[in-house]
Amino acid sequence: MPAPEANSTRSILITGCSSGIGLHVARGLRERSYRVFATARKEQDVERLQTEGFESLQLDLDDTQSIQEAVNTVLQRTSGKLYALFNNGAYGQAGAVEDLSRATLLAQLETNLLGWHDLTCRLIPAMRERGEGRIIQNSSVLGFAAMPYRGAYNCSKFALEGLTDTLRLELAGTGIHVSLIEPGPIRSRFRANAHAMFLK
Template structure:
């Protein structure tokens, strides 16, 4: 049975690749983008099966209006994929107030507004699946991506709480946590802080630490996404790529070792 899927950030990268994969197999797609001209090829090919909506996810009223328009057009929304977002590259000290606010506004609040908007629709239906595109950097961190890390950590905490709140309504929540992929996330789509000389060494070490093998092929993710949205009991978290899980296991082993080392101090702080 075909699904009605609402996906943000559909102009390029994962968003466009996944939107096309859904359409190819017969799903109905609501595709949002700041510039819907980027969707013209899909519109020409798939006609009424795609509803393009010009949307800035930072606009809460527009988010609610887009969900209403999609519901009026297709009658329901089975899956919401919050994919819109971008990366801010720069040290924490370099980051201006506006850069910090803009990063959190898009990556966290835009996702929150659309999630809030779709919940009444899904509760009324008695089913739904909210898919939040997080990152492996919502679980572990890298230097010079502090604000991006913070935005994805916020998405992780929000979504885990949300999953517990809405499960009784028949609504599933999943977090997608990709490692690096060869999209333009780190290129044309990225923003950069004004550099400080003091962080040149940190940035050079960061750049030298990655290789081409660290980046997956974005087109290879489509089978995983289709399996996720078709699953009867989808997971709360799903890594994408071969690098994410081994990295997380290594980092968490170190965290647990440190927590254990300080466990007596932690226990004594309880007071009784």
């Protein structure tokens, strides 16, 4: 994203800032003078982000009430002028497709797709009212290429790509720009977090 113009600090809400891409994007945009709302699912991560100087909020993508509370807080603090949303919070459920239960697959989609959709749709009206905005979806190389034992994650990202492409078409001409990025392997806690979810 371009750097904000002088005296017009732009704000961005980022999900999944406890580590990895979300945390690095939050730090990078803050260095470029963006007002960053860095969110995380766990309260201890929110507290750690606050000690780092971020405006940090608890946001659980599996919880509609948590999403609505975060949206209300951010829109209130920005007087309804949130410029951008960076959807990033996600995890990967490993396992062979034939071993994935319906509940496991639903849990993967709740976090990686349905929560993103819910959050995005709650923020679009404020962007429409201003006639500008950015929605950035952090997908994955696994959103267009399959990988064994990553069926649940592949499914969530393939679905995200279709939903995002459709949203981009539907928002054409509104001043709200939709972008999708597809990172490859990145050194982070993603694998460890996925393993932790498996052990629950």
